[in-house]
Amino acid sequence: MIKTIFCLLALFGSVLLAGEISREHAQAVLDEIYGEIGKRHFDVDFAEKYRKHYLKHQPAILNAPNDGELATALNRMLEDFGDSHLMVQPPLSAAAQEATRQLEVKDGSSAIRPNPPLTGSGIDVLETGEGILIWRVEADSAAAKAGLKSGMAIQHILGYEITPTEGTEWFPIVRQLADMTAPDGLVYMNVSDGAEVTPVQFEAGPVKKQMVHFPGGPSLRGGYYSELRDDGIGYICFDWFTQEMIQLVRRDIRGKLKDAEGLIIDLRGNGGGLFHSIDWLASWTVPQKVTFGSLKITQIPLKLSSTPQPRGFKKKLAVIIDKNTFSSAEIFAAGIQDAGAGKIYGTTSGGQCLPSIFLTLPSGFRLQTIMGEETRSSGERIEKNGVTPDVKIEATAAGLAVGIDGPVEKAAADLLAAAEK
Amino acid sequence: MMRLLNLLLLSAVCAWGFGCSSSIETEPQSELNVLLKKIEQAVDPDGVGRNIRTMRFSATSELVEQKIKIQTVITYRFPNEIKEQVRIGEFMEVTNIYDGKNGTEITKGMGVRALSEAEMNSKKFEVMSSNPQLPFDDIFDEIILAPEKAMINGKPCYHLTGKPLKSLGLSPVQMYFDAETYRMARQDFIAPTAMGNVPMSTDTYDYRKIDGLYVSLKATSKFLGTTMNTVIEKVELNPSLGPDEFQVPDEDD
Numbered sequence: 302m303i304k305t306i307f308c309l310l311a312l313f314g315s316v317l318l319a320g321e322i323s324r325e326h327a328q329a330v331l332d333e334i335y336g337e338i339g340k341r342h343f344d345v346d347f348a349e350k351y352r353k354h355y356l357k358h359q360p361a362i363l364n365a366p367n368d369g370e371l372a373t374a375l376n377r378m379l380e381d382f383g384d385s386h387l388m389v390q391p392p393l394s395a396a397a398q399e400a401t402r403q404l405e406v407k408d409g410s411s412a413i414r415p416n417p418p419l420t421g422s423g424i425d426v427l428e429t430g431e432g433i434l435i436w437r438v439e440a441d442s443a444a445a446k447a448g449l450k451s452g453m454a455i456q457h458i459l460g461y462e463i464t465p466t467e468g469t470e471w472f473p474i475v476r477q478l479a480d481m482t483a484p485d486g487l488v489y490m491n492v493s494d495g496a497e498v499t500p501v502q503f504e505a506g507p508v509k510k511q512m513v514h515f516p517g518g519p520s521l522r523g524g525y526y527s528e529l530r531d532d533g534i535g536y537i538c539f540d541w542f543t544q545e546m547i548q549l550v551r552r553d554i555r556g557k558l559k560d561a562e563g564l565i566i567d568l569r570g571n572g573g574g575l576f577h578s579i580d581w582l583a584s585w586t587v588p589q590k591v592t593f594g595s596l597k598i599t600q601i602p603l604k605l606s607s608t609p610q611p612r613g614f615k616k617k618l619a620v621i622i623d624k625n626t627f628s629s630a631e632i633f634a635a636g637i638q639d640a641g642a643g644k645i646y647g648t649t650s651g652g653q654c655l656p657s658i659f660l661t662l663p664s665g666f667r668l669q670t671i672m673g674e675e676t677r678s679s680g681e682r683i684e685k686n687g688v689t690p691d692v693k694i695e696a697t698a699a700g701l702a703v704g705i706d707g708p709v710e711k712a713a714a715d716l717l718a719a720a721e722k
Numbered sequence: 723m724m725r726l727l728n729l730l731l732l733s734a735v736c737a738w739g740f741g742c743s744s745s746i747e748t749e750p751q752s753e754l755n756v757l758l759k760k761i762e763q764a765v766d767p768d769g770v771g772r773n774i775r776t777m778r779f780s781a782t783s784e785l786v787e788q789k790i791k792i793q794t795v796i797t798y799r800f801p802n803e804i805k806e807q808v809r810i811g812e813f814m815e816v817t818n819i820y821d822g823k824n825g826t827e828i829t830k831g832m833g834v835r836a837l838s839e840a841e842m843n844s845k846k847f848e849v850m851s852s853n854p855q856l857p858f859d860d861i862f863d864e865i866i867l868a869p870e871k872a873m874i875n876g877k878p879c880y881h882l883t884g885k886p887l888k889s890l891g892l893s894p895v896q897m898y899f900d901a902e903t904y905r906m907a908r909q910d911f912i913a914p915t916a917m918g919n920v921p922m923s924t925d926t927y928d929y930r931k932i933d934g935l936y937v938s939l940k941a942t943s944k945f946l947g948t949t950m951n952t953v954i955e956k957v958e959l960n961p962s963l964g965p966d967e968f969q970v971p972d973e974d975d
Binding site: 659 | 787788789790810811812813814829831832833834835836915916917918919920921946947948
């Protein structure tokens, strides 16, 4: 997941790194990256088994004309490895970072630039079988003023045509583009309400989403939303597993959601985050101890478990996932399912679930690399398999347009029925 | 990872030395006992350790590859109490308190966790091994001297295997002492954490005399494929501590 997110971030960095490099430099960076991944990879025979990818990509890597292209060539090799959570970014000096913020990038078809923090379009998106849909529109946001509504399908945004394409993960791309503008400061979209396609343009405005920070890694936009629904069910949805998000969960569990009849944690589109947050989320939302499978780091077996908190939530829990639920969010859902601590709704999760860390290497290249292997209590791997929901259900454009989010309503109905029993 | 990190960090930062009071004078003058005596004298040549009742270390560590800074303060009140406060960058603040009977971990803004028995035994061992009043044979049931010296960072070192008191249920500790200075150069041990046992290796160096006691001011620890450098920035011997220093605070809001 982080990998896809870096795609757009890397766009900005690479153009600043056009200085020519030597083949010796490229070889040194290749060996550095390959060595660092091998040091922590869960497969003890990594160096031997993955060598074919090294040799296949070596010529293109050595021919990279600059550090930006070198990172691109290295990432092509990492894609062939077939494991999630592997990503290279070129060196980025402080000066370059500053320049990046102000840069307008031409990718051949469109020019885009990121919005400053706390400004954007104000939409959240969801991927379903019907495409990329507008999930929520922040009240009083630029998107709301421009007439964007839940359930609309985004067909075109800032020069990108959103069509089903093999191997393209449109969801994270659209989510990022929704917080960018064209060089003229406007957001351009074509949206469909099922009947007709409407071109929309508007200026980005204030939004509630904050920047969330990952230790040693990137800063990304992330939102948190919670409510006590009219039917008495508590609802929590957040984008990333971070300390800040879990603190907000804790606040709500002890505050406005403390008397809820049941609790829904909606992890659709949740990209994961800090491993350490998984146990604390369960500690506040599940009254029983939950063990989140087994984590193996440098071949050392470890187990992460929750510590039920005295003021934690005591009633039934439901978790919603989808194909864009990744990593820590998948571990949480799998742990809840395996412990019988709640029912899982939605569609099968993304299956990108390997523990990883962010490193800054001596060459200046930045590497996200796997540091171990995660298996669930049943012994199955989440990586490549995902988490299969107990109840398969997906939101529809028509439903969202009239305020009905299928998985949420189904989960709420089941929680209420359980509460009545 | 961050959870593990704070658990292991405490073990890493604590691994800078062992007690230095001597109770082995009446033992036969075996090679091991002579060596232990020299080790104890290398740490506390003036015998000031017997007067130390409380101690506080403040340290800054860095995870080398991740460039994450960590601040640690460890406070002891011998013979039983320890408080470890760790701040990892801007992301997390964790305090562990062990008062000789109960152990608690408080993660700021997140919640409270009771330490497991294995973790508490590890804390007990940390307090004992940092207590300048305790001799080796009060800390270990058995100490074995390897017949050959080991080379650690290019220097020949005595290799001792210490078996902690059986009641603690801890794995043996491998200790390497510089053959020239008799100061600890490396310690390998298994750190019990909430997630399981984790092997850890810590090299200690840059010994300085502080108020009569030689203390290692730098350490490099390796665990789970990660390297961490630690600099001890402040050492306080017999700092004044309040009566509630080791009390578990109320859950914060």
